[in-house]
Amino acid sequence: MARDWRDLFITRDGGVATTETDAPEQQERRRGFFGRLRENMRKTREALTDELQATLFENLDDETWERLEEALIMADVGARTTAEIVEQLEREAQAGDLTGGEQLSARLVELLADAARTGEDTIDLRPSPTVVLMVGVNGTGKTTSLGKLAWHLRQELGQRVVLGAADTFRAAAVEQLEQWALRADVAFVKGEQDADPGSVAYDAVATGVRDGADVILIDTAGRLHTQDNLMAELAKVRRVISKQLPDAPHETLLTVDATTGQNGLRQAKLFAESVDVSGIVLTKLDGTAKGGIAIAIARELDIPVKLIGIGEQLEDLRPFDADDFARALLT
Ligand SMILES: Nc1nc2c(ncn2[C@@H]2O[C@H](COP(=O)(O)OP(=O)(O)OP(=O)(O)O)[C@@H](O)[C@H]2O)c(=O)[nH]1
Ligand SMILES: [Mg+2]
Numbered sequence: 001m002a003r004d005w006r007d008l009f010i011t012r013d014g015g016v017a018t019t020e021t022d023a024p025e026q027q028e029r030r031r032g033f034f035g036r037l038r039e040n041m042r043k044t045r046e047a048l049t050d051e052l053q054a055t056l057f058e059n060l061d062d063e064t065w066e067r068l069e070e071a072l073i074m075a076d077v078g079a080r081t082t083a084e085i086v087e088q089l090e091r092e093a094q095a096g097d098l099t100g101g102e103q104l105s106a107r108l109v110e111l112l113a114d115a116a117r118t119g120e121d122t123i124d125l126r127p128s129p130t131v132v133l134m135v136g137v138n139g140t141g142k143t144t145s146l147g148k149l150a151w152h153l154r155q156e157l158g159q160r161v162v163l164g165a166a167d168t169f170r171a172a173a174v175e176q177l178e179q180w181a182l183r184a185d186v187a188f189v190k191g192e193q194d195a196d197p198g199s200v201a202y203d204a205v206a207t208g209v210r211d212g213a214d215v216i217l218i219d220t221a222g223r224l225h226t227q228d229n230l231m232a233e234l235a236k237v238r239r240v241i242s243k244q245l246p247d248a249p250h251e252t253l254l255t256v257d258a259t260t261g262q263n264g265l266r267q268a269k270l271f272a273e274s275v276d277v278s279g280i281v282l283t284k285l286d287g288t289a290k291g292g293i294a295i296a297i298a299r300e301l302d303i304p305v306k307l308i309g310i311g312e313q314l315e316d317l318r319p320f321d322a323d324d325f326a327r328a329l330l331t
Contacts, residue, residue: 004030005152008306008319010124011159012214033318038328040310044291045329048075052330057101060093068108075292075329076261077112081299085111105330113326116295121304121320123251123279125159129208131216131241131248135234135275136255137267138222141283141309143173145255146219147180148317149307154184159214161186164204166197166237167221177219187211197221197233198240205244218249225270234275253306255281256297259288269301282320283309294325 004026038045051071056064065086072082088111089104098104124130132149134142146163153159163181165188167173174190181188189207191200201218208216220237223230241248254277256268268280282305285291294305305320 003319003321003324004033005156005319008121008123009153009157010122010126011157012126012128034324034328036315037310037318037324038331040286040316041291041328043286043289044075047071047289048329057104060098060104065090072292074290076290076296077115077292078296078299081115081295085115109323109326109330112295112329113322116298116305116320116322116325118298118302119304121279121306123306125215127245127247127250129162129205129213129216129245130250131205131208131218131245132251132253133218133220133238133241133249134253134255134281135220135277136222136271136281137224137257137264140222140255140257140260140264141281142222142255143167143176143180143219144312145253145281145283145307145309145317146217147177147184148314150180150186150217151184151314152317153215153217154186160212162204162208162211162213162216163188164200164216164218165190166200166204167219168193168195168197168200169221173219173221187213198236201237202240202244205241205248209244225267225274231274238275251278252276253279253281254303255283256293258282258285258291258293261288261290261293262296265293265296265300268297272301272303277303279304279306281305281307281309281317285309286311286316291329294320 048071056067069082069086092098098107134146136142150161150163154161163177163186165174165177168191171193178188189204204216204218254268254271256264280297280303282294285308298305307317308320310316
């Protein structure tokens with residue numbers, strides 16, 4: 001069942017909080033989450049299921065495997081991962097382990113889920129305070145994702161949060177984050193327009209430490225890995241943070257826009273080569289028929305997808321659950 005915010009965040013009051021998961025309201029809520037995930041990912045699901053019609057798995061022959069391979073590659077799962085998954089299914093079918101389409105579909109969901117999982121996909125909030133830095137290419141969803149994260153941390157988990165607006169390029173960027181701070185009812189730290197982003201990050205951390213915050217979330221301006229001056233600026237933001245708190249930033253999240261497909265994946269790879277990234281926020285999965293990119297990211301970047309965006313609403317940012325994701329792709 002859908003992973004909840006309490007499963008994503010490890011909090012000081014008791015490890016990964018998986019309490020109450022069996023309560024009926026909780027189960028109902030999780031079913032609702034899955035329904036929305038499935039609905040918002042329908043472009044990918046429809047593209048896949050159009051290819052993989054029910055009859056395809058009735059006779060398992062070369063055509064079956066070819067069509068399956070094509071469908072997965074079209075969905076941006078990635079050539080290597082697709083080949084591995086299809087070979088595995090073919091082997092199991094030949095060995096007589098898979099009889100009938102239903103078993104094969106179920107096994108395909110399992111293999112896709114396995115491929116989408118990599119590394120440590122929780123976020124540890126036990127350091128006090130925990131600093132989370134949001135980085136990524138322009139327009140990929142940094143500010144809105146951070147705002148939504150602030151809301152969930154404050155309103156659902158009761159964390160004391162500081163939002164830091166270290167994107168000082170545009171006044172609108174600061175206002176956008178400030179609106180989220182108001183909505184989430186969390187503290188907000190900004191600088192003058194064109195202020196040094198490092199100084200804003202410094203103030204945000206200082207404020208958090210002074211006021212006993214649990215989590216400090218820092219937004220940054222969009223940039224490309226090729227913009228040397230901006231990448232150097234990001235390195236400086238990190239240095240300023242770690243001078244105050246030696247282990248910080250504890251978490252660096254890289255946003256990737258799913259609609260940019262393989263190109264976005266390549267960009268993310270290069271970005272992650274120059275900045276230490278601990279997790280991916282994969283946004284705009286609602287806007288693409290190629291949602292398989294989540295699997296390609298996990299496999300080819302070897303960085304866990306921790307959060308996904310499936311729309312513009314508050315509840316459309318959610319913890320990534322590989323099993324639910326794979327089920328939503330195919331069923
Ligand atoms: N449909 C959809 N839209 C999204 C999602 N995530 C973000 N957006 C939209 O994408 C647009 C850009 O989001 P921002 O959060 O401003 O992106 P950003 O990375 O901060 O952009 P810059 O600061 O300009 O680099 C906004 O209109 C968001 O509402 C998503 O999961 N689905
Ligand atoms: Mg922004």
